[in-house]
Amino acid sequence: MTARPPALGASDKLTFLLSLIPYLMDHDSVTVAEVAGHFGVPAERVREAVRLIAVSGIPGETHQYLDGDLFDIHWDEFEEHDRITLTHLVAIDDSPRFSAREAAALIAGLQYLSSLPENADRDAVASLMAKLSRGASGTPTQLAVSSPDSDAAMSVIQSAGRSSVQVAFDYLNARGEHEHRFVDPLRLESVDNDWYLRGWCHLRQAPRTFRLDRMSELRTTTEPVGSHDAGLVLPDTLFQASDDDLSVVIELPASALVLLADYAPARATTPAGGDRVRTTLRVAHYHGLKRLVAGLAGLVTVVEPAEARQAVADWAAAGAARYDDPSGEA
Known part of the structure; x- marks a missing residue:
């Protein structure tokens, strides 16, 4: 004698049905055995649930259950081949959908x-x-997020993250210095078109942020990541100040301060006339200001120190000189 599966309570039956219907909707046709394996229940329980679905629905305007008010399945497939195919849905089709x-x-x-x-x-x-x-209520626009130029580097980092091993690379820092780093990869993030690796740097023994386009000779290693990962909490902001950073005073519209959230969260400001304010940034090197100023063209003015103003002015002059040189060479 075949043992019957243990009886389910009403709440358990409802939970199973609420899980089963979306599953069947996502699969045009599926066998009873496949459903049973997916949910980890006996095949007979699946059959009972399918028979219950087929007599369930919502009464129409007459308050009686007519053919169009009930779920329906392909009965021949179900009875002869133990295969479930929904042929009519009720209520669910009328639920709100994303545009x-x-x-x-x-x-x-x-x-x-x-x-x-x-x-x-x-x-x-x-x-x-x-x-x-x-x-969706209609066919979504066919689009794709463009792959960054650093796709190859991201692939290596993702592979290391899945294997829980360190990555090694040569890094050109903001001061123009080359250093070899071993890093536990924790997160990839982007700012505009630039991608950054956030990880635990074994050279500095602290969390650090690295721009992917400044890496070279990137590879995965066989060294496992450190045990600190479980308790390490990365700051919300991408860029973190260090004791070696340089202070720079900039001026910009107060409404543009939000654009500096990754660089200077909750910085104190002083009025600079009109709607403009001054605030202080900490940067690893004055040359790092060039990308910031370019990204906020026409909004940011470097006030002091003089070395910072000169670094940005020289960079801007070099760019302008390319337009004056017919050969395109500065």
Whole structure:
């Protein structure tokens, strides 16, 4: 005699049904055995649930259950081949859906998240993107987040993150110095078009941020990451001050301060006339100001020290000289 599966309470049956219906909607046709294996329940329990679904629905305007008010399945496939295929859905089709534009925006965000090393389960992300596409009220715009130039470096870092090993590379810092680093990769982040690795630097014995386009000879190692990872909390801001940093006073519109959140969170400001304010940044090297000023062109003015102003002025003059030189060489 075949043992019957243990009886389920009403709440357990409801939970199983609420999980089973979305699963069946995501699979055009699936066998009873596949469903049973997915949910870890006996096959007979799946069959009972499918039979219950087929007599469930929402009464129409007549308050009676007519054919169009019930779920339906392909009965021949179910009874002869033990295969489940939903042929009619009720209520769920009428639930609110993302618009095509909303779904496209969410899919783009998921594509970005899938590039981060901590999100190693790409299959789960791909499945969620497929669900968003199917569940939208219209066909989402076909788009893709463009791959950065540092794609190869990101691939190496992601591989190291999945294997929990260190990466090694030669690094050109802001002062123009080359150093060999061994780093536990923790996170990849972007600011505009630049990508950064945040990790535990074994040379400095502290968290550090590295620009991917300043790395060379990047490779994974066989050295495991340190045990500090479990308790290490990365700051919310990308760039962190150090004792060796240099102070620079800049002036900009008060409304643009939010654009400096990664560089100078919660910095004190002083009025500079009109809607402009002055604040102080800490940078590793005055030449690092060039990218900041270029990214906020026309908004930021370097006030002091003189060396910082000169570094930015020389850089701007070199760029302008290219427009005056017919050969294109400064």
